[in-house]
Structure formats: structure tokens, C-alpha cells
Amino acid sequence: xxxxxxxxxxxTYVQDMAILDTRFYRIGFGVLLAGLVLAPLWxxxxxxxxxxxxxxxxxxxxxxxxxxxxxxxxLGHAAFMAIGAYSSAFLxxxxxxxxVVALPVASFITFLFGIVVGLPSLRIKGLYLAIATxxxxxxxxxxxxxxxxxxxxxxxxxxxxxxxxxxxxxQFYYVVLVLWVAAGVFAANLVRSRIGxxxxxxxxxxxxxxxxxxxxxxxxALAFGIAAFYAGVAGSLWAHYNRLITTEQxxxxxxxDYVAMIVIGGLTSAWGPHLGSAFVWILSQGLRIIAPTVLTxxxxxxxxxxxxxxxxxxxxxxxxxxxxxxxxxMLLRKLxxxxxxxxxxx
Amino acid sequence: MTPEPVLCVEDLxxxxxxxxxxxxxxxxxxxxxILGIIGPNGAGKTSVLNCINGFYRPQRGRxxxxxxxxxxxxxxxxxxxxxxRTFQNIALYPGMSVLNNIMTGRIIRxxxxxxxxxxxxGPAQREHVTHRGVVEEIIDFLEIEExxxxxxxxxxxxxxxxxxxxxxxxxxxxxxxxxxxxxxMSADEKSDMARYILELKEVRSLPxxxxxxxxxxxxxxxxxxxxxxxxxxxxxxxxxxxxxxPDVIRAYIGHADExxxx
Ligand SMILES: Nc1ncnc2c1ncn2[C@@H]1O[C@H](COP(=O)(O)OP(=O)(O)OP(=O)(O)O)[C@@H](O)[C@H]1O
Ligand SMILES: [Mg+2]
Numbered sequence: 173x174x175x176x177x178x179x180x181x182x183x184t185y186v187q188d189m190a191i192l193d194t195r196f197y198r199i200g201f202g203v204l205l206a207g208l209v210l211a212p213l214w215x216x217x218x219x220x221x222x223x224x225x226x227x228x229x230x231x232x233x234x235x236x237x238x239x240x241x242x243x244x245x246x247l248g249h250a251a252f253m254a255i256g257a258y259s260s261a262f263l264x265x266x267x268x269x270x271x272v273v274a275l276p277v278a279s280f281i282t283f284l285f286g287i288v289v290g291l292p293s294l295r296i297k298g299l300y301l302a303i304a305t306x307x308x309x310x311x312x313x314x315x316x317x318x319x320x321x322x323x324x325x326x327x328x329x330x331x332x333x334x335x336x337x338x339x340x341x342x343q344f345y346y347v348v349l350v351l352w353v354a355a356g357v358f359a360a361n362l363v364r365s366r367i368g369x370x371x372x373x374x375x376x377x378x379x380x381x382x383x384x385x386x387x388x389x390x391x392x393a394l395a396f397g398i399a400a401f402y403a404g405v406a407g408s409l410w411a412h413y414n415r416l417i418t419t420e421q422x423x424x425x426x427x428x429d430y431v432a433m434i435v436i437g438g439l440t441s442a443w444g445p446h447l448g449s450a451f452v453w454i455l456s457q458g459l460r461i462i463a464p465t466v467l468t469x470x471x472x473x474x475x476x477x478x479x480x481x482x483x484x485x486x487x488x489x490x491x492x493x494x495x496x497x498x499x500x501x502m503l504l505r506k507l508x509x510x511x512x513x514x515x516x517x518x
Numbered sequence: 519m520t521p522e523p524v525l526c527v528e529d530l531x532x533x534x535x536x537x538x539x540x541x542x543x544x545x546x547x548x549x550x551x552i553l554g555i556i557g558p559n560g561a562g563k564t565s566v567l568n569c570i571n572g573f574y575r576p577q578r579g580r581x582x583x584x585x586x587x588x589x590x591x592x593x594x595x596x597x598x599x600x601x602x603r604t605f606q607n608i609a610l611y612p613g614m615s616v617l618n619n620i621m622t623g624r625i626i627r628x629x630x631x632x633x634x635x636x637x638x639x640g641p642a643q644r645e646h647v648t649h650r651g652v653v654e655e656i657i658d659f660l661e662i663e664e665x666x667x668x669x670x671x672x673x674x675x676x677x678x679x680x681x682x683x684x685x686x687x688x689x690x691x692x693x694x695x696x697x698x699x700x701x702x703m704s705a706d707e708k709s710d711m712a713r714y715i716l717e718l719k720e721v722r723s724l725p726x727x728x729x730x731x732x733x734x735x736x737x738x739x740x741x742x743x744x745x746x747x748x749x750x751x752x753x754x755x756x757x758x759x760x761x762x763x764p765d766v767i768r769a770y771i772g773h774a775d776e777x778x779x780x
Contacts, residue, residue: 185650186643358636365635365642366628373622376611383571383609384689385597385626394632440613 191360191442196508208349212342218457219341225446225453226345226352227409232433232445233359234402239431240439241363242395243375244293248305249430251312252400254422256282256407258316261328261417271331271412279404286400290393309427313419324419328411344413351405360442362398371395432485436492438499447500451488456481521549522585524693524725525570530579532565532749539565540576541749547693552719552726554740554757556733558769561746563729564606567695570727571603572596584692598626600692604682604699606729612671616681619670620656623688624649656684660714676707683714694718695727700735708735715739737761745769 192198207214211222235249259278263269269277289308296304317324331338331347338344362368370391373381378388411417429452437448459481466473476483496503523546532540540562547553555563568574570581572593581589588596602623610619628649630642657663660680665673670681679699686694699715700708712735718724730736736743737757745753745760747769753760760766 185647189643189646189650361638361642362632362636365638365646366625366630367632367635369618369622370625372614372618373611373625376613377609379573379593380605380609380611381622382593383597383603384622384685385594386622387592387594398632 189364191364205353208353211349212345219345221453221457223341223345223348223413225449226348227406227413228430228433228453229446229449230352230355230409231403231406232430232437232449233355234399234406235430236434236437236439236445237359237362237371237402238395238399240434240444241368241375242371242392244290244392244395245298245302246305246396246399247302247424247427247431248289248307248309248312249399249403250422250424250426251309252282252286252403253407253410253426254312254316254419255285255400256404257411257417257422258319258326258407259404260408260411261326264329264412265327270333272333275405275408275412278408279401282404282407283397283401286397286403287393289400290396291389293392293396294389306424306427309424313423316419326417328415328417330415331412348409348413351409355402355405356442356446359402359445363442367391367394429485432489435489436485436499438501441499441501443501443504444499447504451500452485455484455488459484523548524551524584525727526580526582527566527570528580528582530566530569530576530581532562532569532574532576538749540569543744543746543749543751544579545744545751545754547725547727549725550719550723551742552715552728552740554736554743555727555729555746556731556736556743556760557746557752562749563746564697565749566746567603567697567727567729570596570695571601597689600689601695602686602689602691602693603695604679604686604697606697606701608675608678608682610670610678610682610685613669615667616657616662616665616670616673616684617653617667619681620653620684620688621649623685624652626689653684653688656687659687659717660684661710676703679703679707679711680714683711687718691724693725693727697729698731699728700730700732708732712739 187193192201208222212219215222231249231253234252235246238244238246256278259281260274263274263277264271289305292304293301313324320326331344333347338347363371370381370386373384373386374388374391374395381391382388407422410421414421433448433452434445435448436451437446438444463473463480492499498505525547526544527546528544530540530543532538543562543566545553555566557563565574569576569579570583572588572591572595576589579589580587583596583601584599586599588599591599611622614622628645630645634640634642657666660683662677662680662684665677665681670678673681679702683696683699696715700711703711715726715728716739719726728736728740730739740757743753743755743757743760744751745763745766752769753763753766755763
């Protein structure tokens with residue numbers, strides 16, 4: 173399978189390193205993108221679900237870079253989202269900065285927090301890092317409640333871009349979509365670049381990474397910073413979308429949701445965070461819809477209705493870890509391979 | 519006049535709680551030279567390498583590389599100066615392909631910043647293509663074209679050893695340190711590896727430090743040898759001199775009685 177004889181190496185390598193490396197994926201991506209652009213036509217009142225999926229997919233992209241590609245566990249991802257959300261609220265409410273300024277500045281502030289939280293990761297590893305980031309999660313919630321005078325809630329002005337004010341879910345959807353696609357493409361590019369290689373080297377064997385000249389502290393802190401930046405973007409979007417934010421929206425449960433998303437979606441796939449976010453939110457919504465019906469048929473169902481979401485996620489997680497640790501992204505890839513052979517399954 | 523040495527190790531002492539792993543070792547590595555370090559198991563050979571690349575901090579002694587004192591530099595700084603190494607127990611990235619494993623050796627030669635990496639098209643892509651070319655040359659050199667896309671974890675031991683050499687070479691090092699590059703290999707694989715090492719010396723003029731237990735290989739490849747036992751350098755000289763040195767023979771026989779020599 174040598175690439176050498178094919179004459180023009182440059183084009184060969186470029187094609188070889190492309191993210192959408194076959195015509196199937198390029199067409200598939202085009203169709204998906206068209207479907208998403210036209211979503212307000214088909215999604216109806218569920219456009220809010222797409223908004224939620226998109227915002228969380230942005231955050232999950234960051235966590236996938238940190239946990240999936242750099243091997244650093246974080247149970248505080250929602251805390252970064254909160255920092256992005258509250259900074260954005262402050263910048264646009266108190267300082268009257270427009271959304272296009274508030275979002276990047278808030279995300280940069282979150283990036284700085286990420287760097288600081290990432291610094292101890294040179295010494296603290298694995299389970300201890302999980303506990304340390306969990307502590308950061310609680311600390312952030314506590315600090316935000318105090319910063320808002322004990323209420324924990326704050327309001328956020330609507331997005332307005334160049335005199336045009338975003339009022340409806342459908343309008344906001346396009347704000348989300350632009351950032352969602354940009355964030356996804358940026359992350360997919362990053363993992364095949366020099367920085368992505370360094371992240372994976374740190375993840376797979378840190379001492380062997382040092383021997384290649386990779387500064388562990390720099391790359392670990394950078395991974396935390398980038399992950400936080402993504403969470404910051406998600407938080408800022410969330411704040412401007414909901415217009416009222418409370419610390420409960422970014423509690424430890426949300427951090428665990430993030431972990432579930434990247435594991436279910438596929439830890440080391442560019443598609444993983446998007447699939448994971450879609451899975452988690454569609455399932456949550458689905459359960460909410462069927463719950464009342466089921467309740468009238470089986471009243472006993474009421475006892476497990478509340479924790480049902482957690483139960484279903486837990487079971488999905490365990491099933492995937494046992495049968496397909498590559499997550500939904502890997503399941504789809506295998507399905508595609510089957511389709512390639514169909515109907516001649518030889 | 520002797521040429522300026524590439525690497526000097528002076529009066530090296532290293533102690534772990536109660537174990538004197540290295541006790542006053544010194545040697546120099548000349549340009550284009552292959553220096554062999556031999557000695558029984560536990561003699562302190564790997565510990566010397568770990569001091570050179572910065573994993574261990576010696577309690578006493580000095581390491582000079584390229585004219586500068588590197589004794590207190592962090593490992594990644596030494597790598598950036600041009601010290602590359604392989605490990606006795608392979609230390610590849612199991613979750614990555616052969617291609618990407620070797621590509622990681624190029625990270626220190628790449629310059630694209632965060633933004634360029636995330637946008638990819640343009641400078642980062644051009645840079646990637648250039649470095650990919652270098653990696654492909656190394657893959658050709660090591661004759662591992664077929665394994666290119668495989669995860670290293672799925673490959674046989676002998677090929678993994680080659681990939682690890684490839685990753686070190688990708689750094690364009692000034693000096694290459696090989697810790698038992700032929701351990702556990704078949705006779706064919708060993709002769710391939712010996713061929714690569716000689717070619718690197720002839721074509722790239724790359725100075726090397728080689729630890730190896732296979733005496734046939736060591737005597738063939740090395741220009742000069744030092745022998746270690748119990749953390750001390752007990753002999754130094756050409757392969758011929760070493761083979762006739764009674765101290766060396768004694769050290770090896772002594773350990774053979776304990777059943778530890780290879
Ligand atoms: N990190 C460490 N902590 C404690 N002791 C160590 C450590 N590394 C090496 N040693 C000890 O130092 C001594 C020298 O070990 P070293 O690995 O350098 O020997 P070696 O010559 O490479 O042996 P081999 O031929 O078996 O690879 C041994 O007694 C070993 O147990
Ligand atoms: Mg050793």
C-alpha cells in the first residue's frame with residue numbers, strides 16, 4: 173500500500189491527511205450541513221433541542237480534546253461553562269459590550285481559568301485529577317452564588333449583531349450553528365496537527381513524550397486552556413440563549429453529562445462530541461415526552477421516572493464500554509463498512 | 519589533535535535509596551563514533567542513559583553536550599538540543615499508527631501556532647506535508663511500508679523496535695542513544711538493525727551510544743567500548759582490547775555464576 177509510486181506526493185499526502193477522506197464522507201458531510209442549515213424548515217418546535225445539542229456539542233468538543241486526546245480527566249467542565257456564561261453576562265450586562273465582543277472575551281477569560289486549573293495536572297494524575305477538578309466544580313458554584321449576592325441567578329441581554337436583534341429560537345439557531353460548525357472544524361483540524369500529535373503523545377506515554385522534546389506542563393495546561401475556551405463559548409451561548417442563568421444549570425450533574433457525551437459519542441473521534449451531545453439531549457427529550465403516557469399505563473413507573481434519565485445513560489455507558497469502547501462514532505463507522513459490502517456480504 | 523567531543527560525561531554519581539547505581543563513571547563520545555556500553559544486568563547502563571537524557575538527576579558529576587553544561591536541564595530541553603533515545607522496553611504510543619508515532623518525532627521541528635493548527639488550510643498544511651515527506655523517507659529507510667497504517671500495539675515486537683528507532687530519527691538528532699535495540703529480535707531482524715545503525719553512521723555521520731547484550735553485534739558495530747559493573751566503569755577500549763581484558767572476563771564470569779549474564 174505504498175504511497176510512493178503515485179507521482180505527486182504532495183497531493184497524495186494532502187488527500188491522505190484530509191478529515192473527510194472519501195467521497196462518501198464528503199457527500200455525507202454536505203448533506204448533513206444542508207440539513208442543518210435548513211433545520212428551521214423541518215425541526216418545527218424542536219429547534220430548541222437543536223440549539224441545546226449544538227451548544228453542548230461545542231463544550232463537548234473541548235472536553236474530548238482534553239480527555240479523549242490528551243488523557244486528562246475533568247469532572248469540572250460545567251464549571252468552565254459557568255465561568256463563560258457569567259463572564260459573558262457581566263460583560264454584556266454591566267459593561268454593555270455587544271455579543272460579538274462579549275463571547276470571545278468571556279471565552280478567553282475561561283481559557284485563562286483553564287490554564288490555571290491545568291497547572292497542577294503535571295503532578296496530579298488519573299483519579300486524583302478527577303477529584304481535583306470536582307473540587308474546582310464545587311468551588312466555582314460556591315463562588316458564583318456569592319458573586320451574585322447569594323442568588324446565583326443573573327439575567328442576560330439578547331444577542332444583537334450589527335443592529336439586528338436575535339429574538340426567536342430560530343434566529344438564535346443560526347448563531348449557534350455558525351459557532352458549532354466552526355468549533356467542530358477547528359477541533360478536527362487541531363487533532364491532526366502538531367498540537368494534536370503532542371496531546372496524544374502526552375496521553376499515551378508521558379515520559380516518551382518528554383524524550384521527543386514535548387514540554388508536558390505546557391501541553392497539559394494548553395489542553396486545559398483549550399477545553400475551557402470551548403466550554404466558555406458554550407457557556408456564553410447558553411447565557412445569551414436562556415437569558416436567565418442559574419448555577420444549577422452548570423452543576424456537577426452537567427459536568428457528568430459532558431463526560432457521558434464524549435464517552436457515548438466516542439472519545440477519540442472528531443464526530444464523537446457531536447453524536448454524544450445529540451444522543452444525550454434527544455434521549456432526555458424523548459424520555460420527557462413518553463413519561464406521562466407510560467405513567468398512565470403503569471402507575472408504578474412513577475417511582476423510577478425521575479432517575480430514569482440517569483439510569484438510561486448509565487446503562488448505555490456500560491453497554492458501550494463493554495461492546496464498543498469507540499462509542500457511537502465507531503458504531504457508525506462499522507455500520508458504514510457493512511453498507512459498503514451490502515448486498516454482497518462476502 | 520582530537521576532535522571536539524559531542525558529549526562528555528564527567529564523574530557521574532547516582533544513588534537510589536541505598537543502591538549506588540552509578541559510581542564515578544566518565545567517558546566522551548566523539549563525532550561519528552559508535553560507543554558501546556556493556557556490562558552485566560544491573561550494572562547501571564540504563565541509569566547512565568537516564569542521566570544523559572534527564573530522567574535521573576545525578577548527585578554528582580557533569581554532562582556536557584554540544585559545548586554546554588546540560589546536567590540540570592529538563593528532559594524536553596535536552597531533546598530539543600538534539601539528544602534522541604530509544605528504550606530498553608519499547609516506549610511507543612500504542613494508540614497511534616506507525617505513521618503518527620514517527621510523526622511525533624517531528625513535533626519539535628514544526629512551528630505552526632495554535633490558530634494555524636486549528637485552521638489547518640495554508641501554512642499548517644504545507645508544514646505538515648513537508649514533514650510527512652521526511653517521515654515517509656524514514657519509513658522507507660526502515661523498510662516498514664506495510665506497517666504504515668497499523669496501530670503499533672498490533673505489530674510484532676521486531677517491527678515495534680524499528681518504529682521506535684524511526685521516531686528517534688525523525689527528530690533529526692545530533693546524537694542517538696540506543697538502549698538494547700536488538701533485545702528479543704530474531705537473527706534476521708538483528709542484522710537489519712545492524713545495517714541501519716551502520717548506515718546512519720556512514721551516511722548521516724550520526725554519533726551513537728549503544729547498549730547491547732549481544733556481544734557479536736557489539737564487537738562488530740562499536741568503535742569503542744566501555745564496560746560497567748556495579749555502577750563503575752571497569753574498562754574502556756577498542757573491541758579487541760576489551761575482549762582480551764581480564765577484568766572484563768572476570769566480571770562477566772562472576773555474573774555468569776549468578777546466572778544473570780546474557
Ligand atoms: N528508578 C530506580 N529506582 C531504584 N533503583 C533503580 C532505579 N533505576 C535503576 N535502579 C537500580 O540501579 C541499578 C542499575 O540499574 P540499570 O537499569 O541502570 O542497569 P542496567 O545496566 O541497565 O541493567 P540491564 O542490563 O538489566 O538493563 C540496579 O540495581 C537497579 O535496580
Ligand atoms: Mg538496562
